[in-house]
Amino acid sequence: MYLIVILLALAGLQFWGASNPLHRDTAFHAWWSLVDRVQAFTAQSWLRLLVVLLVPVAVVAAVAAVLPGILWLVLATAVLLYALGRGEFAPETTAYTLACNDGAWEVALVKAQKQGAEIRDLAAGDWPALHQRMLEATAYQGFERLFAVLFWFLFFGPAGALLYRLSFLYRQADPADTRARHWLWVLEWMPVRLLGVSFAVTGNFVGCINHWKRHLVSTASSSAAVLRETVLGALSVDDELMHSCDCTQREITALKRLYTRTLWFWVTCVALWILLQA
Numbered sequence: 001m002y003l004i005v006i007l008l009a010l011a012g013l014q015f016w017g018a019s020n021p022l023h024r025d026t027a028f029h030a031w032w033s034l035v036d037r038v039q040a041f042t043a044q045s046w047l048r049l050l051v052v053l054l055v056p057v058a059v060v061a062a063v064a065a066v067l068p069g070i071l072w073l074v075l076a077t078a079v080l081l082y083a084l085g086r087g088e089f090a091p092e093t094t095a096y097t098l099a100c101n102d103g104a105w106e107v108a109l110v111k112a113q114k115q116g117a118e119i120r121d122l123a124a125g126d127w128p129a130l131h132q133r134m135l136e137a138t139a140y141q142g143f144e145r146l147f148a149v150l151f152w153f154l155f156f157g158p159a160g161a162l163l164y165r166l167s168f169l170y171r172q173a174d175p176a177d178t179r180a181r182h183w184l185w186v187l188e189w190m191p192v193r194l195l196g197v198s199f200a201v202t203g204n205f206v207g208c209i210n211h212w213k214r215h216l217v218s219t220a221s222s223s224a225a226v227l228r229e230t231v232l233g234a235l236s237v238d239d240e241l242m243h244s245c246d247c248t249q250r251e252i253t254a255l256k257r258l259y260t261r262t263l264w265f266w267v268t269c270v271a272l273w274i275l276l277q278a
Helices: 002-019 026-036 039-043 045-066 069-083 093-102 105-114 127-173 178-202 205-214 223-234 245-277
Strands: none
Touching (some): 002 127, 002 245, 026 127, 045 069, 045 127, 045 178, 069 127, 093 105, 093 127, 105 127, 127 223, 127 245, 178 205, 178 223, 178 245, 205 223, 223 245
16 A cells, blocks of 8 residues: 555645645644653753654554555555655755846855855855765755655655654754754665665666765765765766756756656565565
């Protein structure tokens, strides 16, 4: 039934797009506010993190464990649709490319920041570094929206998908919390490397696998940095091309196609795995 749930959720994502009616975090934030009223939780950030995340996940896991087949299917599809990423994929890339082509540094900075790129330590006019940050942010957005959620859904069902999304929302709301940041990195360590090796199948194998091997056992690199390297390898981007504005436009377009191919590669692998279990 896992494959059916994934296909239903992907169909819903295509139908609703950025207007997904299940992308409402009001209940989660209300629960978080309730936890924050207890001084024992607010005094210990790690305890607050555990309670805020694990209680709703445990509730979903308990309900899923007792539901019969068709009701489990409905619950799992709804939770997976909720857990998939919010908004449009790479919404700022077109405006960023136009700003890059016009040499409008300040405008490009704003667009990159809206895309999620880290820009605080960039020197003015350092376009190559900005291009890499933009590509990194876009690659990470595709990962957190879809692949990380699917990975944990396949391992732990709807509770796993919910755990990742709530962990992401928690870190996004409180980026200064080092425990939340490290916890999310732990959740992403395995799926980001699985996605990287998948790029070797759906993109340039040699270029991607060489980049992937350098980060295979790394505990220092961020998820976004590992993704950037494997994406560059999969898309056969060399250092000279990375310095050009043309790279930004071409490679982000190619990145979207790479992610689409990789998604269907994952779906095919799940279907084959289910057939082998039958």
